Amino acid sequence: MAGPVLQMRSIVKTFPGVTALSDVNLTVRQGEVHAICGENGAGKSTLMKVLSGVHPHGTYEGEILFEGEVCRFKDIRASEQRGIVIIHQELALVPFLSIAENIFLGNEHARRGFIDWRETLRHATELLRRVGLDEHPETRVADIGVGKQQLVEIAKALSKSVKLLILDEPTAALNDEDSAKLLHLILELKNQGITSIIISHKLNEIRKVADSVTILRDGRTIETLDVKAPETTEERIIAGMVGRDLDHRFPERTWHRPKEGEEPALEIRNWTVFHPIDRQRKVVDDVSLTVRRGEIVGIAGLMGAGRTELAMSVFGRTYGRWAGGTVLKDGREIRTRTVAEAVGHGIAYVTEDRKHYGLNLIDTVNRNISLTALQKVARHGVVDEHEERQVAERFRTDMNIKAPTVFEPVGKLSGGNQQKVVLSKWIFAGPDVLILDEPTRGIDVGAKYEIYTVIDRLAAQGKAVIFISSELPELLGMCDRIYTMAAGRLTGEVPRAEATQEVLMRHMTKDTQDNEVTR
């Protein structure tokens, strides 16, 4: 067995207020394909950013040894010079440049500033042949699909004489055929002596290509397993990913009891949505679900499962291209083609990305809270500032928003308090159905508890709540029923009594090839 090519020892990385990695160890052997898996937020991407110099030496603790030498990368260029290349989930290609130009971007074949086009094309052709991409190197990147773009990224990595290739969720955006091709290429590169680290949620993929797998959970290394060993089953990996101690509690919930013959407050039928740019790809595929009054329904799924896309496309078609499906409110079909229509029908969507989609950070707390329902504090188009201020003060008290005054710019509040402002804003709109997308992302444990209490209170008031989350414990602690999604499809519906992390994780990592929906 080959010796280690990479050792990361006792890596600790903290951000203000959060410890992202605490004591992570990773050993990758020469010439293997090493998978890293873990839940969202387990620290996988952060670890790779430490390795590739995105987080430079000095901003973390611990030691990195590559090919037996201690490395202190000050930026991404430094790690690339050593042959460590990372391919991010969001591809870093310039769409309007050609494939060849992209491959050599920042690393051009040039003499005194003038590009040597002959050499560029020759080399690009050679690299494209190596990755098995049958496109002319002068084709614009914008004109090829995401799968092929991924190959261009790999060609770019090869041009830098890569020794260790890191792929962050390489197949998350690909269809099955492109995924298979990519996985094949990774094995091909392995035969050429290139070591790879792949971050992946898809256990079947890991089984197909990886030699060993390291599991991270809550910023710690849990274990490294030999994938080829018979005792390494998918169940074993799942157990490693989820088996955490519950370190936050939930409010006592009075669980929802469905009444006989009750219409669901909201029903989504056969909802299908295409990707906004890649028009061949179904991001949400024939999803149907229901939520009743007073019920909290969870949607679990890993990155790229299509949960946010489902929610946003239902909420005024704010994502993607709608391709079919209906929405029913209290048993009657409704139109939700614009945000105004959706809000008018009593639907609220609390975004997962409060900074970009939820708040006007430069504006004050009171104005953010009133924005969606300004007409409630306005008469004939004129806002009553005093009433608006009273409303804001009421929410500041009820939601325990920690801000010196309601005139504080929202951008100056902490994440948890910003989240409370977003929630206040939508509660003020007075919806019947609330879709909460990762409502506790990036906030501390205390604030989380407060948010849970608010959600519980909303359900107790008879509102229907759809709770999208990547944190399984919080879904288990809060939801009456949990749907699971994978690759745009609904893969399961689990009542509270049967829900465990293992059950959910199995549905969430289901091979999307088999269409059967399990109960």
Next chain:
Amino acid sequence: MSTDVTTTSQAPAPPGGEKTGTGMLQVMLNGLRRNMRQYGMLIALGLIVVLFEVWTGGDLLLPRNVSNLVLQNSYILILAIGMMLVIIAGHIDLSVGSLTAFVGATAAVLTVDHHMAWQLAVLLCLLVGAAAGAVQGCLIAYCGIPSFIVTLAGMLLFRGLTEILLKGQTLGPFPDGLQKAGNGFLPEVGPTTNYHNITLLLGLVIIASVVWQEVRDRRRQQEFSLDVLPARLFALKLVALVAAVLAVTLLLASYKGAPIVLILLGVLVVGYGYVMRNTVFGRHIYAIGGNLPAAKLSGVKDQRVTFQVFLNMGVLAALAGLVVAARLNAASPKAGVNYELEAIASSFIGGASMSGGVGTVLGAIIGGLVLGVLNNGMNLLSVGTDWQQVIKGLALLAAVGFDVWNKRRSGS
């Protein structure tokens, strides 16, 4: 969860005699810090006025000159109000200079060539401005063409149309009524005093309404048990406000009275200030400029708001065009050159942000006055237009530079 809130909410103002001094100072400093930009520019404006008053040996604040200053800058200020809205919404409008010229030309053709009643012509001109704004707004809001491009095209287009309309010639003079509206003063009645009676009366009415407004606001806030300025500070603020209005009133009343254009401007400032502060429409402008995706997801009809902002800009540009034409008593193909840049500069000096979402109507006016006083003062000192431009450029750079520095220092 909400039980402990009452104790953690705002601490009341510190009681006790010896503490109120520092308490008041603290309140003032806090207020100053919060509105650094606006107060900063107000102070800068004050400084510039004092400097030029000294350098010109007192000529700057002669009643005649103040009157002149207002008339000279009124059209830039009118444009700056509309431009502020455009910039807050996250856009830009380069076409307004050309549009003012085009509207002036239209007015001249209608009244001089076709002898149309000037009131009707004014109405038609405003409609022309609205139409121009509507077309540009439509292209920007609904077709998604960037405002920079659309209005750059508009700038060339309207300039060209102006020359076509006027056949390259200056056209005038305008009918008396229109001339008076642009250059005239409020009519005078009553006994002969050393002051203009109506202007004095108007000043007193304004003072009364300002005081009433402030007192009512304060009482209303107390009613809702919201924190208010300490009584002494409030009194100080009132005195300062009254003094400022009184000073301007006396200055104007000791010459020919308040120019009609000033009254128009005052109505616009108060009206638009109110719209931006207190109406749903105004809020939506701030929302789309501050964070467009968030505004969309909040159900703000961003396209309609954008369209309306440009429509409004068109109407205000028409109004400015009429004022310019009436003041010069002729329509010229070269009218309004660079007005768009002066209006944009006024907005940025007055606190607008390149990325949108920030700014006030009053800010635009202060910014416009800074430029206006610089212009006028340097004219009095016979500084050539070459150096005037250099200094105005530096003023813009200094104002925005100060803002950037201030933001960075406060650690954002």
